[in-house]
Amino acid sequence: MFPESHTGYSYEDCRATADWLLAQTAVRPVVGIVCGSGLGGLADMLKDQVVFNYRDIPNFPQSTVHGHAGRLVFGTLKGRPCVCMQGRFHLYEGYPIQKITLPMRIFKLLGVETVILTNAAGGLNQDFKVGDIMIIKDHLNMPGFAGNNPLIGPNDERFGVRFPCMSDAYDRELQQLAMDVGIELGYGDFLREGVYCVLGGPSFETIAECRMLHKLGADAVGMSTVHEVIVARHCGMRVFALSLITNRAVMDYDSEEKANHEEVLETGKQRAEQLERMVSTMVTRIGHNNYS
């Protein structure tokens, strides 16, 4: 039932993990949240928490990155039942891509309808500043171009179709909701929208790579989110994602700037409160008015 898999997990394996969790909490989450690097404070917003360490959850990988606590937190956000990943998994940690994205299928089987993903990213768009919040409207899946897509392998129709559409990956109503909420909260000056590009990492980009990605249409670059989005959309959940621009990608050979994880975590700390307010307000409004 809980195999040592290094590739994918079957529908039954995912069901077993979801049932294991459901047996230990009365919370029936409708919203799932994924915290990016340094953004784990989002989980602290949940009330009446039931917390599981990843190491105790059957089939779950372990978090290995500083700034990713490795806890699955159930609770309510202004009355709405939610589940929150305090720490996500990345390709560069050495996990197969199907393992990185396993939590999305668990979310689905827990009853989650909407997934909100956050990440820390480097700003390629020259108008972006450190501390900007970018609503993701689309993505470039570089590992996917090289044949590393989480849906590779046999397709189980109980999750979704063989060839899922990705032109509507990022829900347009939720993007509008985020924009409305951000403006209302007074965040207009640092609210952006754009295209997120995922790379494998863990090395940060060279100057030539940043220039190329910018030319290709990317506004921000990171090492996560896209794989989760593909699996979440495959199994029919609505997706909203945002990037916190934690550093500016180095585009110029005269620049002395150097990307580093400490700066990423530090920017996360500085914007944590605003991000939490934006996400929690969004959660209370999902399912109301036009945002059904």
Ligand SMILES: O=P(O)(O)O[C@H]1O[C@H](CO)[C@@H](O)[C@H]1O
């Ligand atoms: O995407 P999240 O998990 O926020 O983390 C981002 O920050 C780390 C680099 O500092 C990388 O893991 C990158 O993907």
Ligand SMILES: Nc1nc2[nH]cnc2c(=O)[nH]1
């Ligand atoms: N690849 C990549 N990931 C990041 N995560 C946070 N900042 C960056 C960055 O500049 N590049």
